[in-house]
Amino acid sequence: MPSSPEGRGGRTSAAGTALEKSMRILEAVAAPGGPHRLAELTAAAAVPKSSTFRILASLVEQGFVRIEAENRYAAGPRLRALAAQVGGAEPPGVERILADLRDATGQTVHLALHSGESITYVQKLENPEQPFRTASRVGMQMPLHTTAIGKSILAHLPTTEADALIAATGLQRRTPRTLTSAEALHAELASIRARGFAVDDEENEPTIRCLGAPILSPSGRPLGGVSITTVTFLVPREELETFAPALLKATAALAPLL
Template identity: 50%
Template sequence: MAGIDISEDSQTGGRGGRTSLAGNATDKALNLLEAAVAPGYPHRLGEVAAAAGVPKASAHRILQNLVGQSFLAADGTGGYGPGPRLRALAAKVTQGCEEDQVMRAELEVLSRRVGTTVHLGVRTGDAATCLIKVTGPGPVQTSSRVGMHLPLHATSIGKCVLAGLSEDELTALVERVGLPTRTEHTLTDLDALRAELATVREQGFALDEEENEIGVRCLGAPVRDSRGVIVGGVSISTITFVESRETLLGWTELVRTTAQALHGLLG
């Protein structure tokens, strides 16, 4: 049985670095629900509790309630995964949703124009999550997948999100999750990250220069909700030995235009 891949999350051992002392009962239940249905389920109690930042005793009680309500399912050997009620809820949200259809259509147009893989990611707590992936035609592909958690400081989508935070919000987030090394190119110094985010705000786009995955360079632009708050981003992903940095930068207006077309569709 696969474990929860916390390397793709904020690497704090908990959602947003929270412990049982932070967050109310609703926070804990939602964090446990998210941890239990992370890719690779079923997950055992200890894994789910650690990923959610909730003590085992409390986690066990809440998980049993979620099983009882059919939001989660227990596999009989101590593992948890999505239950029928959660699957039905997911279907209601995604099937026939006009916003989802519009967003996917916009990303498909972008992918065809640039000939490579594009993503839509949204902020989920102290990380981002890949919501839509449209795979390019090339034989070499990135390791990304829908549902994958992306570190905010090491991805172009994540940097777009961070660029929309106030200084106090950025500092608090870094205090919670740190700036863990993903590759030798990851920005792990807060002052360097601040300088990078200032550039993102000025230019209206962000770059991931092999900071999350060696051999992958990404260009991202922010996506805003109906209030104008940055809630995620659209990115173009390239393989460094297939497409040059200059080629990627040549698609800046395309990715920004696509991101603007999604304005207000995420809330």
């Protein structure tokens, strides 16, 4: 009788080997001293150059790795979003940009990265003089369709990809103001594209209103976004929207760093 192709756990040995290669390449990408050249990753991961290149291409497409200058590879937004859930740090300069935005507006500022069907908060800077604190925290995952950052990301994804995410998440209602129909959400996304920013008007949490904008890659793909969070009974929507120029300046400055 021919031997079974399955190994332990019911997985094929080929699949197991491919997974192990991918994990070693990710570890090499995340190693200190990056961004790394292809030759460096090939040597560090002990994977043939052709296989390393093919796996990296897939990881780049999925957002776990990004290509920087001189064809060097660095951790992508999805990999850093995972790192944030276990206490990872952001690149130098990111916190300074967010702190400047917080100081200019006097409000809480969040940075989140796109991770599959949700966003993951990777930075939160509060104004210590504000009397109220939000429940959000670094590492928390939030829906796309209910948050200002999430809606700004959906608005800048290819339509087919946005539709797939909308169908997969089911547009769960979180407050009476949540947009739960695809038609209403698509109308909102069109408005977001036109004005450049999104507003979560108590759609994710009662009494919380946020202004959000995407951080776009050079190709125009949303990597994540930044939001300014306010309490509705302290900051009217009209005042919140006056922060849009400062927000868009911050997202533009962050784009080369993510």
